[in-house]
Amino acid sequence: MLKYLLEKEFKQIMRNKFIPRMIIAMPLFMMLIMPWAANQEVTNIRLTVVDNDRSITSDELVRKVVSSGYFIFQSVSDGSEEALRDVDAGKADIILDIPNGFEKDLQTERISGVMISSNSVNGTKGILGSSYLATIVNDFASSLSEDMMMVQPVLSNQNGKSFRIMPQYKFNPHLDYKVFMVPAIMVMLLTMITGFLPAFNIVGEKEAGTIEQINVTPTSRMQFILAKLIPYWCIGLIVFTLCMLLAVFVYSLIPVGSLLTIYIFAVVYIVAVSGMGLVVSNYSDTMQQAMFVMFFFIMIFLLMSGLLTPVASMPDWAQYITIFNPLKYFISVMRMVYLKGSGFAELVPHFLSLCGFAVVFNVWAILGYRKRN
Amino acid sequence: MTEEYVIQAENLTKRFGDFTAVDHITFSVRRGEIFGFLGANGAGKTTAMRMLCGLSRPSEGKGTVAGFDIGRYPEKVKRNIGYMSQKFSLYEDLRVWENLRLYGGIYGMKDREIAEKTDTVLRSIDMESERNTMVCDLPLGWKQKLAFAVSTFHNPKIVFLDEPTGGVDPITRRRFWEQIYGAAASGITVFVTTHYMDEAEYCDRVSIMVDGRIKALDSPMALRNKFGVSDMDEVFRMLAREATRKGD
Numbered sequence: 001m002l003k004y005l006l007e008k009e010f011k012q013i014m015r016n017k018f019i020p021r022m023i024i025a026m027p028l029f030m031m032l033i034m035p036w037a038a039n040q041e042v043t044n045i046r047l048t049v050v051d052n053d054r055s056i057t058s059d060e061l062v063r064k065v066v067s068s069g070y071f072i073f074q075s076v077s078d079g080s081e082e083a084l085r086d087v088d089a090g091k092a093d094i095i096l097d098i099p100n101g102f103e104k105d106l107q108t109e110r111i112s113g114v115m116i117s118s119n120s121v122n123g124t125k126g127i128l129g130s131s132y133l134a135t136i137v138n139d140f141a142s143s144l145s146e147d148m149m150m151v152q153p154v155l156s157n158q159n160g161k162s163f164r165i166m167p168q169y170k171f172n173p174h175l176d177y178k179v180f181m182v183p184a185i186m187v188m189l190l191t192m193i194t195g196f197l198p199a200f201n202i203v204g205e206k207e208a209g210t211i212e213q214i215n216v217t218p219t220s221r222m223q224f225i226l227a228k229l230i231p232y233w234c235i236g237l238i239v240f241t242l243c244m245l246l247a248v249f250v251y252s253l254i255p256v257g258s259l260l261t262i263y264i265f266a267v268v269y270i271v272a273v274s275g276m277g278l279v280v281s282n283y284s285d286t287m288q289q290a291m292f293v294m295f296f297f298i299m300i301f302l303l304m305s306g307l308l309t310p311v312a313s314m315p316d317w318a319q320y321i322t323i324f325n326p327l328k329y330f331i332s333v334m335r336m337v338y339l340k341g342s343g344f345a346e347l348v349p350h351f352l353s354l355c356g357f358a359v360v361f362n363v364w365a366i367l368g369y370r371k372r373n
Numbered sequence: 374m375t376e377e378y379v380i381q382a383e384n385l386t387k388r389f390g391d392f393t394a395v396d397h398i399t400f401s402v403r404r405g406e407i408f409g410f411l412g413a414n415g416a417g418k419t420t421a422m423r424m425l426c427g428l429s430r431p432s433e434g435k436g437t438v439a440g441f442d443i444g445r446y447p448e449k450v451k452r453n454i455g456y457m458s459q460k461f462s463l464y465e466d467l468r469v470w471e472n473l474r475l476y477g478g479i480y481g482m483k484d485r486e487i488a489e490k491t492d493t494v495l496r497s498i499d500m501e502s503e504r505n506t507m508v509c510d511l512p513l514g515w516k517q518k519l520a521f522a523v524s525t526f527h528n529p530k531i532v533f534l535d536e537p538t539g540g541v542d543p544i545t546r547r548r549f550w551e552q553i554y555g556a557a558a559s560g561i562t563v564f565v566t567t568h569y570m571d572e573a574e575y576c577d578r579v580s581i582m583v584d585g586r587i588k589a590l591d592s593p594m595a596l597r598n599k600f601g602v603s604d605m606d607e608v609f610r611m612l613a614r615e616a617t618r619k620g621d
Binding site for chain 2: 004007012016209210212213217218219220
């Protein structure tokens with residue numbers, strides 16, 4: 001019996017004008033565009049410089065800042081007020097204010113200062129911008145003092161003790177944000193295809209009235225639901241595989257951990273999210289209603305999943321909410337396996353949580369599906 | 374229950390909140406009969422039919438269809454019936470043969486059985502040339518012929534037809550009724566709702582529902598005699614005039 005229902009679902013999906021195209025277009029779009037766009041590295045900070053010193057040293061400092069690549073040199077302002085006006089007008093994000101006598105102070109007193117002011121409407125950009133700038137200025141200062149040490153080695157010994165921190169970045173040595181985003185984007189895609197599509201399909205049958213003709217047959221709830229899910233599970237896994245291939249070719253990103261672990265998690269995860277979609281479809285009579293409810297949950301799930309912002313930096317109460325978010329578990333699993341190479345043994349708690357979601361949602365979906373009212 | 378009756382309803386009632394859509398109806402349908410279930414819009418015909426098909430749970434009362442209690446064994450009832458809803462509900466994006474195959478398969482028919490039956494059925498409804506047509510491309514009258522063919526494809530004991538001829542021309546309706554007679558001749562009991570009083574004349578017996586209750590039940594001829602009128606149209610009008618419920 002299931003065979004005939006599956007045959008019907010596959011035919012309908014293949015004949016749909018929209019779905020097969022989406023299945024190709026979505027992974028391409030998400031994988032090729034999203035990692036570049038959904039990037040939290042702060043670059044292209046527009047810099048305006050107020051150079052009151054107009055000396056060789058100040059000129060060198062500016063050149064060093066600009067050549068770092070993080071900043072776009074916007075303008076040289078004549079005074080602090082003019083620079084602030086640029087910030088007000090949205091033309092500049094950060095001001096580097098070099099005081100008069102900067103070079104002279106450095107040479108005579110061996111100490112001097114610059115002022116950094118940043119527009120912090122976007123907090124991350126403001127903070128990171130000024131810290132980049134501060135790092136560059138410090139670097140500049142230390143290389144300057146090394147130069148002077150060569151000339152006057154005796155002097156430097158007075159306050160000579162200093163140390164330098166050499167960070168070692170593990171698992172993502174080049175600090176490439178894309179490497180961090182790509183595995184999570186695969187999860188997003190899988191959620192869309194296996195969570196949304198079967199749910200909309202069922203609500204579509206409700207709207208068309210065709211579900212009535214099925215309900216009057218002896219088809220069991222289980223069979224009807226399975227026939228709806230299996231095609232999207234297959235599609236989901238195909239798309240997921242396509243994404244992993246794209247990741248290899250476009251981003252040279254190969255999972256450090258085992259593929260088997262990834263697939264085991266993917267299978268449990270799609271059972272869980274498609275179950276969630278079914279629950280929504282059970283309670284929706286129209287497509288509009290189903291869409292709205294699904295978007296409501298997916299938005300919350302995405303924003304609270306650690307996709308863009310780390311869960312650990314959320315307030316405690318928000319962290320409790322994320323316990324009920326299946327996306328959180330799978331995104332973190334994907335990143336762990338992809339970047340750190342975590343093995344299944346380390347991921348057992350995640351696995352159990354996802355299994356829990358799968359069981360709860362699907363039992364709920366089957367019990368809640370009414371063949372009669 | 375005697376073997377003779379395949380549908381029996383006893384005080385069957387359906388309430389939606391305060392509204393009683395079907396109000397204690399009692400009737401029986403004999404094996405092999407064409408039973409007309411008449412009533413104005415909103416009289417409760419579709420609700421009653423949905424209860425008998427196991428699509429809607431009765432609020433009160435008892436019903437048996439094909440020997441199974443509709444409250445307790447709706448799934449067993451479903452094995453033995455065919456149903457054609459008021460709104461066309463076959464898959465528009467499947468071909469004619471694919472719809473037949475799907476429903477044949479759902480009722481547990483085997484591939485070969487389905488293929489053979491598809492040939493016979495399509496021949497009998499003159500749709501052999503449309504075998505590969507997408508259902509969405511069929512004209513309404515043909516869709517209804519196909520829907521009826523689907524509802525009787527698995528040789529059910531009883532077929533429920535909910536306003537099967539709504540919106541089609543008289544010639545197509547006439548042909549449709551030939552299909553119904555054909556099914557009845559092969560031993561399928563037909564339970565049909567309709568608005569057309571000429572169609573009521575084709576039935577062996579009819580019941581007339583007004584405001585959720587059955588006001589009259591007999592053969593069309595007996596009803597005409599009882600009310601002293603010349604056709605079913607007048608019988609219906611005399612009874613429906615008493616309705617307080619607004620049609621929709």
